[in-house]
Amino acid sequence: QPSPPLADAGVSVAAPAESPLYLSLGKKAGIGRLMDDFVNRLAADTRLSESFREANLPHLKEQLTEQICEVAGGPCVYKGVDMKTAHEEMNIRRSHFNALVEDLQAAMDAQGIAFRVQNQLLARLAPMHREIIAR
Numbered sequence: 001q002p003s004p005p006l007a008d009a010g011v012s013v014a015a016p017a018e019s020p021l022y023l024s025l026g027k028k029a030g031i032g033r034l035m036d037d038f039v040n041r042l043a044a045d046t047r048l049s050e051s052f053r054e055a056n057l058p059h060l061k062e063q064l065t066e067q068i069c070e071v072a073g074g075p076c077v078y079k080g081v082d083m084k085t086a087h088e089e090m091n092i093r094r095s096h097f098n099a100l101v102e103d104l105q106a107a108m109d110a111q112g113i114a115f116r117v118q119n120q121l122l123a124r125l126a127p128m129h130r131e132i133i134a135r
């Protein structure tokens with residue numbers, strides 16, 4: 001039985017591999033659940049409620065799901081505003097950034113995401129503080 005010519009040549013036409021981190025977060029659906037819970041926590045956090053009072057929470061959940069999917073090595077491409085532009089004029093302090101990270105950790109705990117996996121995601125988000133924190 002003849003095999004397809006490209007397979008013979010060892011040429012792969014499969015989609016790019018999904019990273020272990022993306023799989024550990026439960027792919028797009030798991031990340032969507034995580035961002036839903038996370039954004040609800042942000043909106044309820046008295047340290048941050050001033051910042052998120054007028055935010056479009058459904059839009060934020062969607063944009064974050066695309067962005068985190070991409071950052072985690074999934075097949076998504078975030079097409080939203082860059083981090084510097086998105087957070088300009090908000091006067092975000094390191095204390096705000098740290099509060100957001102705590103809320104993300106609490107959301108990941110609630111989703112049963114392993115500590116090792118949590119740290120991998122946080123490590124990929126940490127460098128973004130340079131674009132987000134006002135100085």
Ligand code: HEM
Pocket residue numbers: 048051052054055056057059060063064067080081086087090092096097098100125126128129132
């Ligand atoms: C690693 C940290 C962060 C990431 C990855 C992140 C990511 C994002 C993304 C993807 C958006 C949507 C941009 C758009 O399409 O409009 C956004 C918007 C926003 N972010 Fe952040 N952000 C971070 C930290 C923060 C912090 C520390 C604050 C303030 C406490 C903050 C406040 C906001 C607000 C108020 C919006 C606008 C929401 C709306 O009106 O739709 N963010 N952020």
